Amino acid sequence: MTVRVRVAPSPTGSLHVGTARAALFNWLYARHHGGQFILRVDDTDRERSTAEHEAEIIDSLRWLGLDWDEGVEVGGPHGSYRQSDRYQRYREAAMTLIESGAAYHDNRTTEELEALRRQAESERLHPGHYIRRTESGAGAGAIRLSVPQDHPVVFEDLVRGTVSFEARDIDDFVILRSDGTPTYHLASTVDDIDYGITHVARGEDLLPSTPKHILLTRALGADEVSYAHLPLLFGTDGKKLSKRHGATSLSTYREEGYLPDAVFNYLSLLGWSLDAETTIFSRAQAVAAFELTNVSRNPAVFDPEKLAWMNGEYIRMMDPSAFQAAVRPHVESAAGRALSDEEWAKFQAVSDLVQERTRLLPEAGEQVVFLFGDLEDYDDESWEKVMAKDGVAGILDEATSRLATLEVWETGAIEPLLRGMLDDLGIGAGRGLQPLRVAVTGSSVSPPLFESMAALGRERTLERLGRARARLDG
RNA sequence: GGUCCCGUCGUCCAGAGGCCCAGGACGCCGGCCUUUCAAGCCGGAAACGCCGGUUCGAAUCCGGUCGGGACUGCCA
Numbered sequence: 118m119t120v121r122v123r124v125a126p127s128p129t130g131s132l133h134v135g136t137a138r139a140a141l142f143n144w145l146y147a148r149h150h151g152g153q154f155i156l157r158v159d160d161t162d163r164e165r166s167t168a169e170h171e172a173e174i175i176d177s178l179r180w181l182g183l184d185w186d187e188g189v190e191v192g193g194p195h196g197s198y199r200q201s202d203r204y205q206r207y208r209e210a211a212m213t214l215i216e217s218g219a220a221y222h223d224n225r226t227t228e229e230l231e232a233l234r235r236q237a238e239s240e241r242l243h244p245g246h247y248i249r250r251t252e253s254g255a256g257a258g259a260i261r262l263s264v265p266q267d268h269p270v271v272f273e274d275l276v277r278g279t280v281s282f283e284a285r286d287i288d289d290f291v292i293l294r295s296d297g298t299p300t301y302h303l304a305s306t307v308d309d310i311d312y313g314i315t316h317v318a319r320g321e322d323l324l325p326s327t328p329k330h331i332l333l334t335r336a337l338g339a340d341e342v343s344y345a346h347l348p349l350l351f352g353t354d355g356k357k358l359s360k361r362h363g364a365t366s367l368s369t370y371r372e373e374g375y376l377p378d379a380v381f382n383y384l385s386l387l388g389w390s391l392d393a394e395t396t397i398f399s400r401a402q403a404v405a406a407f408e409l410t411n412v413s414r415n416p417a418v419f420d421p422e423k424l425a426w427m428n429g430e431y432i433r434m435m436d437p438s439a440f441q442a443a444v445r446p447h448v449e450s451a452a453g454r455a456l457s458d459e460e461w462a463k464f465q466a467v468s469d470l471v472q473e474r475t476r477l478l479p480e481a482g483e484q485v486v487f488l489f490g491d492l493e494d495y496d497d498e499s500w501e502k503v504m505a506k507d508g509v510a511g512i513l514d515e516a517t518s519r520l521a522t523l524e525v526w527e528t529g530a531i532e533p534l535l536r537g538m539l540d541d542l543g544i545g546a547g548r549g550l551q552p553l554r555v556a557v558t559g560s561s562v563s564p565p566l567f568e569s570m571a572a573l574g575r576e577r578t579l580e581r582l583g584r585a586r587a588r589l590d591g
Numbered sequence: 592g593g594u595c596c597c598g599u600c601g602u603c604c605a606g607a608g609g610c611c612c613a614g615g616a617c618g619c620c621g622g623c624c625u626u627u628c629a630a631g632c633c634g635g636a637a638a639c640g641c642c643g644g645u646u647c648g649a650a651u652c653c654g655g656u657c658g659g660g661a662c663u664g665c666c667a
Contacts, residue, residue, distance in 0.1 A: 127667055162666065227665080234663095238592070259665050277596070286594050286663095294665040301667045325595060325662040346596080349661070353602075357660090386603060386616085393605035396616045413604075416660065420602055423617040433630075474629035484628090503627090535626090550626040562628045 120152025121315045123188075124178075125159045125305065128171035131366035134419060135320060135350045135358060137181060138384045142347060143318050144183045145385065145407040155312060156188030158199045161304050166201070177367040180377050182400065187312075195312050200304045207299035210307045210337060211260050211292055219336040220292060221250050224258030248288040260293040262333060270328035275316070275345035275409040282328040290329055306330045310339040318345040318409055321416075345409040348388045348416045358419055374447060374478030375424070379431040383424045387417040397430055429476035440472045441465060444481045451482025452489040463488045466572040470564040487558040488572060495588075499561035503551045508544075510589050512552050515542065517582045526575040532567040556585030 124140035126132060147154035156178065160166035175190060187193030197203060214220035233247040250263050264287045271281045292303040299307075309317060309330075317330075324346045334341055352358045358365055364373070370380055381400060389412050391398050432440065441464075448464055449455055456464070464471075464485055475481045503509075519538055523530055539549045554566050557578055563569055570578045 125667095129667080159667070165666090223665090230665090261665090280595075282595070288663090291665045296665080298665090300665070305667085320661090321596065322661055323667090326667090328595095348597080351660085355659080383603095388604090390604045390615090392615090394615050396604085414597060415599095415604095416597070417604090418602055420617070423603070426617060429630090470629095476629090499627095532626095539626095546626045548626095554627060558627095560627090564628090566626055 118315060120147055120150040121155065121313050122147050122152065122318060123155040123157050123309070123312065123314055124183075124185075125157040125308075126174050127159045127162060127165075128167060128174060129162055129165035130170055131368050132174045132177040133358075133365055134367060134370075134384070135365075137177065137367045138350060138387055139319055139347055140178060140183055141181065141381065141384050142389070142407075142409070142412065143316075144185075145403055146316065146318060146409055147186075148404040149407045152315075153186040154183070155193070155314070156185040156190075156198065157308060157312070158189050159301070159305065160199060160201045161299060161301060163201070163298075173368055177371070180371055181367065181381055182377055198312075200299075200308065203304070203308070204298065206311070207304050207307055208293065208297060211299070211303065214262065214292070214336055215260065217336070218263070220260050220262050221289075222256055222258050223251065223261045223289075223291075224295075225251065250289060257295075259291045259295045261289040261291050262329070262336065264289050264332060270331055272327065272331060272341075272344060274324075274327075275318070275343060276348075276412045276414055277324075277346055280324070280327070282325075287328050287332070292333065302326065302329050302333060306333040307337070309342055310334060310337060314342055316343045316345065316409070318347060321346045321349050345412065348413055350387060351416055351418050353418055353420060355418065364421075370424075374480075375428050376431045376435075376443075376478075379424070379428040382431070383427050387419065388413045388415075397427070425476045432472060432475050432478070435472070437469060437472065441468050444468075444471075444475075444478055447479045447482040448485060448489075449482075451479070451486045454489075456489065460489060463572045463574075467564045467568050470568055474564070484562075484564060487560075487563065487569070494559065495555065495585075496560040499555050499559070503555045503561050504585070504589065506552075508548075509552045510586065512542070512544075512549055513556060513582055513586045513589070516553055517579060517586070520570075520575070520582070521579060523575070526571065528567045528571045531570050535567070552585075553582070557581050 122143040124136070124143050126136050126140075144154050146152070156175075158171055160171070171189070178185075185191060187195070188198040192198075211220060215222070230248065237247045248261075250261075264284060266284045269281050269283050270287065271279065274280050290302060291300050293299055308314075327344055327346070331341060350358045364370055367380070371377075378400075382397060382403075385403050385407075386396070389407070391402060391406050395402075435443070445456075445461070452460075467485065467488075471481050471484050474484070515538055516535065519534055520531070523534060535550070535553070536546075539546060542549065550566055551561060554563055554569075555561055557566070557573060558564075558569055573581075
């Protein structure tokens with residue numbers, strides 16, 4: 118049997134990392150087994166669903182590199198993959214269940230139901246004990262599934278093993294609201310049946326809903342699907358992942374300069390591993406090794422630090438030309454304007470050095486702004502630490518006069534010249550070169566000094582040495 | 592409260608009875624390299640929640656206990 122899995126985001130917001138991780142695992146499972154990965158849009162919440170959110174989710178999925186074989190935008194043999202287009206189908210399914218006696222109309226009011234719940238609570242009973250079929254419904258009101266009370270619902274979860282729910286703990290849940298719209302349970306189950314889904318891998322938060330879906334599937338006379346409930350993602354404080362922990366939407370990571378390959382690699386490590394040793398691996402390796410039965414049962418904490426480290430690893434693996442292309446928008450953004458070819462050549466001169474020390478793409482911009490601005494500002498901390506020391510003025514003067522004599526302005530000439538100066542002055546590189554670095558780049562943290570000077574050019578290097586010297590006196 | 596799920600270093604993952612006085616990665620600490628910062632290299636601290644049981648032998652199996660989480664809507 119061909120594996121058919123799906124991811125079904127609700128377009129009520131951008132793509133959450135938890136949803137992205139679930140999508141990723143489904144995609145890996147489909148690719149590993151040569152099956153199909155389907156994108157369905159669960160937009161039954163008409164109030165909050167928007168076309169903009171849907172477009173953003175689709176963008177994010179593509180950016181992550183998850184391609185789908187059927188679904189929204191790419192189509193497929195099952196008509197629409199958007200639930201809002203299938204209300205008629207859900208209503209028919211609900212009517213079928215009414216006719217077979219598996220479901221019933223319930224026209225009790227919200228107040229009545231609320232009273233029943235309170236009663237159940239006060240008697241420490243399951244709400245399901247009270248929310249049961251009544252004879253009052255006569256073709257009006259919401260439609261509830263009549264939960265069979267003779268057997269518990271037991272299923273084999275691919276990651277959790279045998280899971281069992283007593284029938285009395287499952288209430289007669291609503292499948293069609295009184296306004297004729299389907300609930301999530303109905304729409305999702307009907308779609309999974311109609312689209313021939315074989316495996317449902319989703320967040321553990323839906324584990325308590327699973328017996329309901331199984332009951333519905335049976336009542337509709339369809340074959341049961343396999344379930345895999347993935348561990349939830351939490352923030353570093355152990356609480357459910359939310360805005361407080363930084364970005365929760367995938368599009369934010371994209372904007373902040375993360376690489377899709379790095380995010381893919383990191384996300385796949387949340388609840389799964391390639392083997393006991395390997396941390397960095399390719400998509401192909403993941404596809405070859407992935408199995409839902411190897412997914413961990415423990416909840417995972419999403420650690421932005423490790424993601425950033427991994428992103429740095431991927432940046433270092435990039436082709437120099439690919440790095441330059443990826444980083445250009447960030448460098449231009451830091452410079453505050455588009456760069457000319459001559460200016461870009463200055464960046465290219467130090468690009469390799471920048472690539473080694475970049476974790477997030479925007480950091481590259483910060484490292485090289487000195488090449489493109491007028492350097493109005495020095496980093497205060499750097500200035501304090503380096504420039505407020507004895508002898509700095511003398512070092513700046515000496516370097517300025519020696520550099521002014523250079524015939525050829527390139528790293529190979531600048532380095533021996535300045536090293537010679539250090540020898541003559543009898544001072545170490547740390548003490549002698551740091552002031553020059555701060556003077557030239559504005560910060561004590563920068564790409565290597567000689568290369569930075571070479572890229573900056575003679576005129577501007579000397580100018581900055583002079584300006585720093587003046588600031589010392591001032 | 593009820594139902595269900597989970598419990599190995601701070602964090603992610605490995606471990607499917609002896610290979611484990613527990614392995615890899617991030618982070619942290621120390622050192623080397625070095626013009627700074629990174630990167631790289633070397634080294635270090637750091638965990639099987641607890642109590643019983645099964646067994647010659649348990650991180651691995653069973654029971655209990657404690658702790659955490661999810662769900663408990665005519666949201667998804």
